Amino acid sequence: MIEVYPILCRAGTMNNYSYLIIDKNSGVSAIIDPSETRPIIQTCEKRKIKPNYILNTHHHFDHTDSNLDIKKKYGAIVIGNKKDAHRIPEIDIAIDPQEKFQLGDSEAQIIEVDGHTIGHILWYFPEDKILFTGDMLFNLCIGGLFEGSIDQMWQSIEKIKALPEDTEFYPGHEYTMYGAEDALWFSQQSSEVLSYLDTAKKRLEQGYPVAPTKLMIEKKCNPYLAAKTKEEFTKILQR
Numbered sequence: 001m002i003e004v005y006p007i008l009c010r011a012g013t014m015n016n017y018s019y020l021i022i023d024k025n026s027g028v029s030a031i032i033d034p035s036e037t038r039p040i041i042q043t044c045e046k047r048k049i050k051p052n053y054i055l056n057t058h059h060h061f062d063h064t065d066s067n068l069d070i071k072k073k074y075g076a077i078v079i080g081n082k083k084d085a086h087r088i089p090e091i092d093i094a095i096d097p098q099e100k101f102q103l104g105d106s107e108a109q110i111i112e113v114d115g116h117t118i119g120h121i122l123w124y125f126p127e128d129k130i131l132f133t134g135d136m137l138f139n140l141c142i143g144g145l146f147e148g149s150i151d152q153m154w155q156s157i158e159k160i161k162a163l164p165e166d167t168e169f170y171p172g173h174e175y176t177m178y179g180a181e182d183a184l185w186f187s188q189q190s191s192e193v194l195s196y197l198d199t200a201k202k203r204l205e206q207g208y209p210v211a212p213t214k215l216m217i218e219k220k221c222n223p224y225l226a227a228k229t230k231e232e233f234t235k236i237l238q239r
């Protein structure tokens with residue numbers, strides 16, 4: 001079983017989330033996408049944790065900028081997709097997405113989702129049904145199509161939709177309110193989206209992340225997941 005501690009980084013500008021995750025049985029721990037050094041070290045010190053690993057979802061600087069600092073301070077081993085090995089700073093293990101990764105007693109599966117970038121991966125812990133989505137999936141929206149095609153993004157969306165409905169996902173940014181307008185438009189202001197936004201606003205006002213959200217709710221409210229066909233999906237992308 002893993003415990004998850006969200007760490008807001010680049011607060012007020014890019015609003016990234018890095019995460020400290022700890023396998024409860026063994027105490028083995030990792031940082032997902034180290035974005036900014038200071039808040040990450042603060043969280044580690046507060047929890048008295050020396051992270052053993054760094055797990056990257058993709059190469060963008062706001063997800064890898066603190067790889068070096070966290071590696072230097074704690075000796076953490078950096079892991080990323082082998083396809084991204086040439087552009088993930090300080091990478092130690094270039095993993096094949098077919099492989100599994102053990103964080104202590106917790107097994108992680110790697111799901112390759114081309115679209116935002118080529119070689120973007122999700123870290124999925126099936127026992128806990130916890131999914132780290134980087135810049136692929138946010139609350140009510142998705143990441144920009146920087147390197148992949150619409151077809152690839154659609155295939156990636158289908159991979160996420162195939163996961164268990166009660167999977168909880170943790171995104172790489174706090175972008176819920178950016179997605180609000182499209183979600184309201186696409187759902188024609190459905191009661192589900194209105195209540196999603198109501199809860200999200202309250203959590204943000206109290207200083208909490210909107211995440212985690214269960215995929216079953218996201219599939220109803222996030223227009224990119226709610227789209228039934230590739231044509232419908234394309235229409236929202238091009239809106």
Ligand SMILES: [Zn+2]
Pocket residue numbers: 058060116135143
């Ligand atoms: Zn990115």
